[in-house]
Amino acid sequence: MVLEEEIEVYDVRLSSVGPGRATGSDVFHSPGGLDLAMKLHYLRVVYFFDSEAAQDLTIMKIKDAMFTLFNPYFITCGRFRRSESGRPFIKCNDCGARFIEANCNKTLHQWLATQDWPLYKFLVSHQVIGPDLSFSPPVLLQVTKFKCGGISLGLSWAHVLGDPLSASEFMNSWGQVMNNLGPKKLDNIPRPVPTSGQPGPEKDPVSAKRIDPVSDHWIPANNNKMDTFSFHLTSSQMNYLQAQIWGPSLAQTPPFESLCAMIWSCVARARPGSEPKIVTVCRPDPNNRANDIIGNNQMICKVEAGSECCIVDTNLSVLASMLADQGVDERKQIEEEIERDEGVSDFFVYGANLTFLDLEETNVYGLQLKGHKPTFVYYTLQGVGDEGAVLVYPWPKGSTKNNGVDGKFVTMILAEDEMVKVKSQLKLNGLLLEGN
Incomplete structure (x- = not known):
């Protein structure tokens, strides 16, 4: 097993990437009740690609595809605010997702062979939303290059945006853009503030x-x-x-x-x-x-x-x-x-x-x-x-x-x-x- 001090993820660089076209002014997205029930959870996903798949894949190509992907996924580039009542909502202001570049001193094979799961924290951001909502991106992406030419793509996804299927569709759509196919059209965003219907009998859920x-x-x-x-x-x-x-x-x-x-x-x-x-x-x-x-x-x-x-x-x-x-x-x-x-x-x-x-x-x-x-x-x-x-x-x-x-x-x-x-x-x- 490779000890943590032997693993080196270095030359870390930060930037932002957002929609290629402006979303417009005064565009807001209001998470629903189920979204807000999940707001304290975060999905972390790391994709590993060998050198053949990553050949000629530059940071500029990755970012160019992200510019296109974020056109329909513009709410993921917004920032949270609170209404007068205190309910969280997303101001779709194109602030962007955080983009992280890094290098690793191991080969892809060496990394996978360690099976030391806590080390995976070096390949994907563990930043959470807050304590300053207006500066907290709900999506962070990390590209780590291994010395063999392979790469990992780390996705940090705030669960308030969507469930694991939503996060998977997001990344799969990015792959479609990379392969010169357009991203999927999203029909359900932005959403307005939910109208308060008649609540049912008060029965506390066990699952939340x-x-x-x-x-x-x-x-x-x-x-x-x-x-x-x-x-x-x-x-x-x-x-x-x-x-x-x-x-x-x-x-x-x-x-x-x-x-x-x-x-x-x-x-x-x-x-x-x-x-x-x-x-x-x-x-x-x-x-x-x-x-x-x-x-x-x-x-x-x-x-x-x-x-x-x-x-x-x-x-x-x-x-x-x-x-x-x-x-x-x-x-x-x-x-x-x-x-x-x-x-x-x-x-x-x-x-x-x-x-x-x-x-x-x-x-x-x-x-x-x-x-x-x-x-x-x-x-x-x-x-x-x-x-x-x-x-x-x-x-x-x-x-x-x-x-x-x-x-x-x-x-x-x-x-x-x-x-x-x-x-x-x-x-x-x-x-x-x-x-x-």
Whole structure:
């Protein structure tokens, strides 16, 4: 493993890039209730391309494509303000996204071989919005050149702009511009201030947690120090897991639910006396993605095992079936709760309960440079609450494939003092190899 002091990301340069044409004066975008519920979360994505894909890719070419991309995505170049009532909105003033250039003293292969996930903080900005809203860009992009000629593209995406599918579409559209194809047209921005409808019966959502006001520094405070760990599951391991849970039965849940059931059980064993009886599952809404490609539209489903249920003793097939079939989508309750306070109160979703984020349908590897897909893509979250979050997305297709089941990549964000226990449980159940 390469020690942190041996990794050097140097020659860091900062600039800004915005729309190629002026947006106009007095253009405002008002995030909806679900957007504001996610405002304390940030998606961090790093795309890795080898030297063949990055050949002749200059900073000027990257910026030129960004100028074109930001014409329809102009709200991502604005800055937050507050209305007289205190509700946040975006002033679309073309201030731009922050653009970071850097170099690394390692080759792409050396970097990927370390599998030291905390080091990835050097390849993507971890800046959050605030404490000065008017100077905080919601999007930051970092280009890091490795000494072999490969590059990484790091995206810092404020979740208030949109869910992971929105962020993925943003980057994939940039790839289309790089390949001389126009970016997608956005039909849902800018949005006006939502009209206050009749709120339903007051029923606090379980999937979103209200916290003390954070003012203009948009990051939740944790009681525990959080740790991040990632691992690759081969297709053989996924097949073994499915067989372990379901045996020869044909009535299996998809791999995502089976994998999350195992992780749920492992986390419960690491929390004796306080096992998570309620979890949250977030995934794209298949019925709400026509032209609405920016915004928080993902399903936010609570799955409740019941107070009398012992997660550790519950059969994994039962947990998997609960994750697949018993989720209750709480988006409406979350939105009503936000609007009841006119968008002023502070909430968080990821880590309010143990949260499973399904990125299977997010087209993680859709960004292409000169016809080349990324060698690897890394996703993580910032701003996760104490209960933790687990991200699951596909391993590159064709890398490891067996019996039609692709491998998976998992990123876990849990309290530091329980991560060792969870990893031990994952090894006992065959999901982690001894070297991990």
